[in-house]
Amino acid sequence: MRASRLLSLLLLLQTRGGMTARELAAELEVSVRTVYRDVESLSAAGVPVYADRGPDGGYRLVEGYRTRLTGLTAGEAESLFLSGMPGPASELGLGNVVAAAELKLMAALPPDLRSRAARIRERFHLDAPGWFREPDDVPHLHAIADAVWNQQRVEVLYRRWQRPQQVTRVLDPLGMVLKAGSWYLIARPSEVSEEAAGGAPRTYRVSRVLELRPRPERFERPAGFDLAAFWDDYAERFEADSYREQATVRLSPEGLRRSRFLLPPVMARAAATAGPPGEDGWTRVTMPVESQRHAHVEFLKFGADVEVLDPPELRAMMADTARALAARYLP
Structure with missing residues (x-):
C-alpha cells in the first residue's frame, strides 16, 4: 500500500510540476505528516525531490527528471x-x-x-454509437477540437430547432463530450456575441455546425470550470426539462417485461419501479412523458399490451389509432 502511494506521489509531482504538502495530502487522502514522511522516503531512495519555500512554494522534482513506467499493476x-x-x-x-x-x-x-x-x-472492442442509427456528419469536428485545445475563439453558423433556424454565434469553446456516438461542444458565448447574457456555458451539437471560422483572438477559460461536472448537471436538467408531462397506463405482464427495451430510459425506470400487479396481472404505472404526441408513438409499440388511462386526450388518440387500424385491417 505504501509503495503504491509513493509511486502516486512521484507521478503527481512529475505530471503537475509542483504541489504543496496540503495538496498532496488531499490527492492521496492522507495526512500532511504522512506526506512529509513519504517525501523523505523518496529522497532517501535517490529521487531528486526538493522543497520550494514561500507562498508559491511546494515540492518539485529536479528539472528533467522522469521516472519510467515500472510501477503499473x-x-x-x-x-x-x-x-x-x-x-x-x-x-x-x-x-x-x-x-x-x-x-x-x-x-x-x-x-x-x-x-x-x-x-x-x-x-474487447469499444463501439460507442447506438444501434439502428447513422453516425452524425461532423465535418468541422477537427477544427472545433483544435479551437478547444488552443483556446481559440470561433464564429459558427449553427442550425437550431427554433426560428430562425440558422444563427451566427461567436463562441469560446471550452470542451467536447462524446455521448452515445454524438459529439457535443460546450462553449461560452463570447462577450462580442449578441447572446452572451451572463456568459454561461451552453451545449451545441457538433453535427449542427454548418460553417466555422476561427477568429484571431484567444480567450481565457473560466476559473474552476469542470467539464465533467457541467455535463452531468446538463444531462440531469435536460432529462428533467424534456419529460415535463405525465401519463398513467396499465401494462400486461408481457408489456411490463418489454418496457425496458421499448421505452426511453426515463419512462422505463418508472415501469421498473412500479408497484405490484393487480389481480388480473396487469400493472398500473404513472410515468413521465415528453408530450402526448411523443407518448402516443411510444405506447403504440406495445400493441394490445398497454392501456392508457390518463390523460383523457392521450387515451382518445390511442382509441382513434385503434379504430383506424381496425378499419384498415378488418374486413
Whole structure:
C-alpha cells in the first residue's frame, strides 16, 4: 500500500510540476505528516525531490527528471488499453498520436504485462454509437477540437430547432463530450456575441455546425470550470426539462417485461419501479412523458399490451389509432 502511494506521489509531482504538502495530502487522502514522511522516503531512495519555500512554494522534482513506467499493476496496464477509443480519436485527428502512444507504452511494459495488455485488444472492442442509427456528419469536428485545445475563439453558423433556424454565434469553446456516438461542444458565448447574457456555458451539437471560422483572438477559460461536472448537471436538467408531462397506463405482464427495451430510459425506470400487479396481472404505472404526441408513438409499440388511462386526450388518440387500424385491417 505504501509503495503504491509513493509511486502516486512521484507521478503527481512529475505530471503537475509542483504541489504543496496540503495538496498532496488531499490527492492521496492522507495526512500532511504522512506526506512529509513519504517525501523523505523518496529522497532517501535517490529521487531528486526538493522543497520550494514561500507562498508559491511546494515540492518539485529536479528539472528533467522522469521516472519510467515500472510501477503499473496488471489491472492498471489492462485498463489503459481497454479505455482506448480508436474511432473517436481518429475523428479528432488523433488516431496516429494514440497509436504511437500505445506503442511506446507497450514497449515500456514488462513482458508479462505486455502480453496481458495485447490480449485486451484481441478480446474487447469499444463501439460507442447506438444501434439502428447513422453516425452524425461532423465535418468541422477537427477544427472545433483544435479551437478547444488552443483556446481559440470561433464564429459558427449553427442550425437550431427554433426560428430562425440558422444563427451566427461567436463562441469560446471550452470542451467536447462524446455521448452515445454524438459529439457535443460546450462553449461560452463570447462577450462580442449578441447572446452572451451572463456568459454561461451552453451545449451545441457538433453535427449542427454548418460553417466555422476561427477568429484571431484567444480567450481565457473560466476559473474552476469542470467539464465533467457541467455535463452531468446538463444531462440531469435536460432529462428533467424534456419529460415535463405525465401519463398513467396499465401494462400486461408481457408489456411490463418489454418496457425496458421499448421505452426511453426515463419512462422505463418508472415501469421498473412500479408497484405490484393487480389481480388480473396487469400493472398500473404513472410515468413521465415528453408530450402526448411523443407518448402516443411510444405506447403504440406495445400493441394490445398497454392501456392508457390518463390523460383523457392521450387515451382518445390511442382509441382513434385503434379504430383506424381496425378499419384498415378488418374486413
